[in-house]
Amino acid sequence: xxxxxxxxxxxxxxxxxxxxxxxxxxxxxxxxxxxxxxxxxxxxxxxxxxxxxxxxxxxxxxxxxxxxxxxxxxxxxxxxxxxxxxxxxxxxxxxxxxxxxxxxxxxxxxxxxxxxxxxxxxxxxxxxxxxxxxxxxxxxxxxxxxxxxxxxxxxxxxxxxxxxxxxxxxxxxxxxxxxxxxxxxxxxxxxxxxxxxxxxxxxxxxxxxxxxxxxxxxxxxxxxxxxxxxxxxxxxxxxxxxxxxxxxxxxxxxxxxxxxxxxxxxxxxxxxxxxxxxxxxxxxxxxxxxxxxxxxxxxxxxxxxxxxxxxxxxxxxxxxxxxxxx
Numbered sequence: 473x474x475x476x477x478x479x480x481x482x483x484x485x486x487x488x489x490x491x492x493x494x495x496x497x498x499x500x501x502x503x504x505x506x507x508x509x510x511x512x513x514x515x516x517x518x519x520x521x522x523x524x525x526x527x528x529x530x531x532x533x534x535x536x537x538x539x540x541x542x543x544x545x546x547x548x549x550x551x552x553x554x555x556x557x558x559x560x561x562x563x564x565x566x567x568x569x570x571x572x573x574x575x576x577x578x579x580x581x582x583x584x585x586x587x588x589x590x591x592x593x594x595x596x597x598x599x600x601x602x603x604x605x606x607x608x609x610x611x612x613x614x615x616x617x618x619x620x621x622x623x624x625x626x627x628x629x630x631x632x633x634x635x636x637x638x639x640x641x642x643x644x645x646x647x648x649x650x651x652x653x654x655x656x657x658x659x660x661x662x663x664x665x666x667x668x669x670x671x672x673x674x675x676x677x678x679x680x681x682x683x684x685x686x687x688x689x690x691x692x693x694x695x696x697x698x699x700x701x702x703x704x705x706x707x708x709x710x711x712x713x714x715x716x717x718x719x720x721x722x723x724x725x726x727x728x729x730x731x732x733x734x735x736x737x738x739x740x741x742x743x744x745x746x747x748x749x750x751x752x753x754x755x756x757x758x759x760x761x762x763x764x765x766x767x768x769x770x771x772x773x774x775x776x777x778x779x780x781x782x783x784x785x786x787x788x789x790x791x792x793x794x795x796x797x798x
Contacts, residue, residue, distance in 0.1 A: 477507065478503060478504050478507055478528075478532075480504060480568060480585075481500035481501075481503055481504055481524075481528055482568070482583065482585065482593060482595050483497065483500065483524065483527075483595075488519070488520045488523065489520075492516075492517040492519070492520045493517070493520050495514050495516065495517040495520070496513075496514050496517040496520035496521040496523075496524055497524070498514060499511060499513065499514060499521045499524045499525055500524055500528070503524075503525070503528055509525055509528050509529050509532070511525070513525070561589065561590065561591075561620045561621070562586055562589050562590060562591060562620070562645065562648070563589050563652070564586050564589070564645070564648035564649060564651070564652045565586070565648065565651050565652045565655060566586055566587050566588075567585075567586060567648070567651070568583050568584070568585050568586075569583070569584045569586065569644040569645070569647045569648040569651070570582070570583055570584075570597070570644055570647065571584065571639075571640040571641060571642065571643030571644030571645070571646070571647060572639075572640050572643060572752045573635070573636040573637060573638065573639025573640035573641075573642070573643065573753075574635075574636050574639060574751045574752070574753045574754070575599060575600065575601040575606075575609075575632055575633045575635075575636030575637075576601050576602070576605065576632035576633055576636070576775065577600045577601050577602070577742045577743070577746055577775075578599075578600030578601070578742070578745070578746055578751050579598065579599070579600060579636075579751050579752050580596060580598070580599045580600075580601065580606075580633065580636035580637055580639075580640050581596070581597045581598040581599070581640055582594055582595065582596055582597065582613065582637060582640040582641055582644055583595040583597050583644070584641055584644040584645065584648070586648055590620065591616065591617055591620060592617070593617065594613040594614075594616060594617055594637075594641060596610060596613065596637065596640075599633075599636075600742065600745075600746075601632070601633045601636070605629070605630040605632075605633045606630070606633050608627050608629060608630040608633070609626075609627050609630040609633035609634040609636075609637055610637070611627050611634075612624060612625075612626060612627055612634040612637045612638060613637050613641065616638070616641055622638055622641060622642060622645075624638075626638070632775075688796075689723075689724060689796050690724050690795065690796060691721050691724050691791060691794040691795060691796060692721070692794050692795075692796050693721055693722050693723070694720070694721060694794065695718055695719070695720050695721075696718070696719050696720075696721065696790040696791075696793050696794050697716060697717070697718045697719075697731070697790070698716065698717060698719065698786045698787070698788075698789035698790035698792075698793060699714050699715065699716045699786060699789065700714070700715055700717075700782045700783075700785035700786035700788075700789060701713070701714055701715070701782065701785075702714070702715045702734060702736070702740070702778050702779055702781075702782035703778065703782075704778060705777065705778060708777075708778055710736070710737065710739075710740065710778075711736060711737065712736075713734050713735055713736025713737070713740060714734065714735045714736075715732070715733070715734045715735075715744065715779070715782040715783065715786055716731065716732070716733055716734075716735075716786060717729060717730075717731065717732050717783055717786040717787055717790065718730045718731040718732075718790075719786075719787055719790035719791070719794075721790075721791075721794050724765075725765030725766070726761055726762065726765045726766065726767075726787065726791075727762070727765065728762070729748070729758045729761065729762065729783075729787070732744060732748050732758070732783060734779075734782075740779070743775075743776045743778075743779045744776075744779045744783075746773055746775065746776040746779070747772070747773045747776035747777075747779035747780040747782075747783055748779075748783060750773055754773055754774065755771075756773055757770055757771075757772065757773060757780050757783050757784060758783070761787065767784060767787055767788060767791070770784060772784075
């Protein structure tokens with residue numbers, strides 16, 4: 473709510489069937505468009521539609537109570553009963569701000585709703601972490617809303633996901649601070665300086681360039697698919713599997729990596745993806761390789777070390793296969 477207007481409806485949690493729920497989400501848009509809760513429900517997803525409708529009605533009632541200084545129902549942000557959220561700790565422009573943090577398997581993105589200088593809600597919008605751990609870690613976001621501070625405990629048994637959520641919230645708040653500062657102190661439009669007319673210089677007679685002797689190529693251009701074994705180290709516990717990579721070579725440089733897959737347990741896929749693509753905070757081995765076109769000075773990705781090493785080994789095998797025979 474802002475200026476007595478429903479600006480957005482964010483659905484923080486639900487336990488409905490995904491198919492029905494996805495159809496019912498249009499009800500939230502209808503409420504915002506019509507500025508009322510008495511809207512048409514979605515045929516074939518009536519229960520989910522009514523659940524969204526009732527949740528918005530309850531949120532509006534809570535907003536009314538909060539305006540009058542009353543306590544509002546907890547709605548799952550603490551162990552039970554009612555809670556009064558401390559206000560005025562975040563003097564930022566009202567709105568929804570997004571941030572990304574690093575979880576256990578990859579990025580976690582949150583949407584932070586700020587109103588009346590208060591964090592009103594936090595929604596985890598994207599995550600690559602295991603759903604069971606993420607569900608436990610979401611308590612961290614609830615604690616931030618309840619206490620209006622990032623100084624909250626992480627959830628035991630879901631520490632990395634909890635830290636990722638906190639990092640994402642922190643980034644969202646930094647974005648809110650940046651937007652607020654820009655509105656307070658807008659950047660002045662620079663005055664254009666007239667371009668001086670250039671005086672043409674006399675044309676020099678070009679000196680003939682000596683013909684260079686072409687360098688001997690090390691690798692034959694083309695695509696090469698190679699395999700390496702991804703083996704666990706002393707800190708990991710998984711069954712060794714084969715990892716394959718297709719390497720594209722042009723002019724003795726690696727210009728593309730594709731089809732990075734493993735033939736082992738399906739759970740390995742998230743580690744392979746993390747090793748190859750990295751996260752918003754850590755550069756993956758693929759990006760590092762393509763920056764220089766070589767395998768020199770490539771860092772492995774934390775919590776995907778074995779997969780990183782296997783990708784590099786497969787690339788070395790591809791280069792060996794591409795070597796020009798003398």
